[in-house]
Amino acid sequence: MCQHLSVERIEAWPGELRTLSTGRRVNVRHTTPPGAGDDDRTPLVYVHGLGGSATNWTALMRELRDDAEQWAIDLPGFGESPRGDHHTVAEYVADVIAFLETFDRPVHLVANSLGGMICVYVASRRPDLVLTLSLVSPAMPQYRLPWAAQATAVMAVPWLGERILRTATMIPAEKQAERLTAMLFANAAVIPVAELTFAAEQRDRWIEKPYADAVLLAALRSIVRHYTQAGRRSAWRAASHILRPTLVVMGARDALVGAWGRTRWRRALRYARLVYMPNTGHVAMMEHPRAVAEIIREFISDTSRIRTPASTRRTLDRGMRQAVAPLAEERTHASN
Numbered sequence: 001m002c003q004h005l006s007v008e009r010i011e012a013w014p015g016e017l018r019t020l021s022t023g024r025r026v027n028v029r030h031t032t033p034p035g036a037g038d039d040d041r042t043p044l045v046y047v048h049g050l051g052g053s054a055t056n057w058t059a060l061m062r063e064l065r066d067d068a069e070q071w072a073i074d075l076p077g078f079g080e081s082p083r084g085d086h087h088t089v090a091e092y093v094a095d096v097i098a099f100l101e102t103f104d105r106p107v108h109l110v111a112n113s114l115g116g117m118i119c120v121y122v123a124s125r126r127p128d129l130v131l132t133l134s135l136v137s138p139a140m141p142q143y144r145l146p147w148a149a150q151a152t153a154v155m156a157v158p159w160l161g162e163r164i165l166r167t168a169t170m171i172p173a174e175k176q177a178e179r180l181t182a183m184l185f186a187n188a189a190v191i192p193v194a195e196l197t198f199a200a201e202q203r204d205r206w207i208e209k210p211y212a213d214a215v216l217l218a219a220l221r222s223i224v225r226h227y228t229q230a231g232r233r234s235a236w237r238a239a240s241h242i243l244r245p246t247l248v249v250m251g252a253r254d255a256l257v258g259a260w261g262r263t264r265w266r267r268a269l270r271y272a273r274l275v276y277m278p279n280t281g282h283v284a285m286m287e288h289p290r291a292v293a294e295i296i297r298e299f300i301s302d303t304s305r306i307r308t309p310a311s312t313r314r315t316l317d318r319g320m321r322q323a324v325a326p327l328a329e330e331r332t333h334a335s336n
Helices: 054-063 089-100 114-125 147-154 160-168 173-184 193-207 212-227 235-240 261-268 289-304
Strands: 015-019 025-031 044-047 070-074 107-113 130-138 246-251 273-277 329-332
Touching: 025 054, 025 089, 044 054, 044 089, 044 114, 054 070, 054 193, 054 289, 089 114, 089 212, 107 114, 107 289, 114 130, 114 212, 114 235, 130 289, 147 160, 147 173, 160 212, 173 193, 235 261, 246 261, 246 289, 261 273, 273 289
Parallel strands: 044 070, 044 107, 107 130, 130 246, 246 273, 273 329
Antiparallel strands: 015 025, 025 070
């Protein structure tokens, strides 16, 4: 406990608004390693989940700040980014691709939840923009949903979602915070109070925006449509076509994305590295940032010793299989 008390309060990394080639504007937070100068290390780019923001990555960025330049974006309508005309998975895929096109090299792409689904499509369609893909509790279609996912999915029903959100405004803020904490974390007690307070302030800041509810419901309904989509447009079909080394981190006590999805990942992408974290919920990078940093750092180090083709071919007979075989493993990481 003393270790937690000694952690200084975290603040948001500096942010700026950027206009993408899609015409949409996004707030981007950025940090560089101390004394980096002309740093030629591959940047890390982070994409948050539903209802989240770039500040969801602050604790992890702090752990990896000496490793490389880091960028975290607020998807349109979330965090400090202005709303767009549409808030769908497809639109967000185009936004992330447009942002990655501003770099002069492929990046290490890291994503959580909704961001995970978005980046699966990004990596599948534009492998030239992605060097590695790291997914923390990616929101992918599942027939068996954990309790929090079931409760959230109900909000996708037309009119019902709006009514639920209106009713939520009458629930005391403390009670709402308790419910959200139960959805996101396995054990919030391991997180320093200052960091929980910071996260709550950032979410409250977004919720107060007049368009927050509309953006949340539009994005949620888009996720549900993708959960029921089959064939060529399926997120799992896209995952099976990923050409880049992929890391999937799943929490044993994730109330939104079932850890049993590991089996589906193994079938979709045989050579992914799967890491199972006990005592961990939906946002492992916030709950156990040091452990997640170690996992990502090791994964990137291992991939740097593997030569993968820069091919943009999207065929079932990928040339990646033998090259990434050393990454094909499943492990349990003791986070605490």
